[in-house]
Amino acid sequence: MSRDNVRLTRAIEAYIRDVSLREPEILARLRDETSRDEWAIMQISPVQGQFMALLVEMLGARRCLEIGTFTGYSTLVMALSLPDDGQIITCDISETWTAVARRYWAEAGVAHKIDLRVAPAVETLDALLRAGQAGTFDFAFIDADKESNDAYYERALKLVRRHGVIGIDNVLWEGDAANPRTRYKSTRAIQAFNRKLRADERVSLSLLPIGDGLTLACKR
Ligand SMILES: C[S@@+](CC[C@H](N)C(=O)[O-])C[C@H]1O[C@@H](n2cnc3c(N)ncnc32)[C@H](O)[C@@H]1O
Secondary structure, eight states: OOSSOOOOOHHHHHHHHHHHOOOOHHHHHHHHHHTTSTTGGGSOOHHHHHHHHHHHHHTTOSEEEEEOOTTSHHHHHHHHHSOTTOEEEEEESOHHHHHHHHHHHHHHTOGGGEEEEESOHHHHHHHHHHTTOTTOEEEEEEOSOGGGHHHHHHHHHHHEEEEEEEEEEOSSGGGGGGOTTOOOHHHHHHHHHHHHHHTOTTEEEEEEOSTTOEEEEEEO
16 A cells, blocks of 8 residues: 555654553663663664564564663563563673663563573674574574674574574664765664675565664574
C-alpha cells in the first residue's frame, strides 16, 4: 500500500507509544534512573525494547548474547522474555553502569538468567569461541563501540546457530549514516559495515527504521 516509511512526527511517535507500548513498570523505572546519566541517550527506546522482547519470544530463544550492557535496559528486556532456564551473556567494560544494571536485574527476579562479563567484548567473545560455544546462541544484540561492529559481528555470526539472528543497533546513527560527506570516523565505520552486510551472502537481512536503526541478520 505504501512505497515509503511514514515520516515519524512527534505526534505519531506518541501515538505509537499510546496504542502499543506495554513497558513493565521496572523497565520504566530503570529508564527514569538512567535519564539522569549524561549518556542516557545510549539506551534503546522502550518501543525498540518491546520489539526485541517480541523477537526473543518469536525465536523461542533460550540463549542470548549482548555486546553493550550500559545500565541493563536491553538486557532486562531480553531476560524477561527468556524462559526461566534461559541465559543471556552480556558484555561491557564499565563497572559503574553495570552496577545499576545488576540492581534492577535482581529486583526483577531475573539475575539468575544473566551472566555479565566485564571485559573488552572481543576478549569475551573469543573466550566463548574457545570454550566451544559456536552455534549455541539464538539471538545476539550488538550495541557497543560502533567502530568494532565488524569484529563483534564476525564473532557473533560464529556464535549463533543456523537461523539465529544478530541485531545491530544504531545503523542509521541519527541519520548521519546517509551522509556521504560525514566528518565522523564512527559514521564511516557504520557506513562501511552497512555496505558489507548488504553483500554478505551468509545472512538474510533487513534494516528496520526503528529507534536509531536496527539491522537484523539471520544466519543462513
Ligand atoms: C550504547 S551503550 C549500550 C546500551 C544498552 N544496550 C541499552 O540499551 O541500555 C554501549 C555500551 O558499550 C560499552 N562498551 C564500549 N566499548 C566496549 C568494549 N570494547 N567492550 C564491551 N563493552 C563496551 C559501553 O561501556 C556502554 O555501556
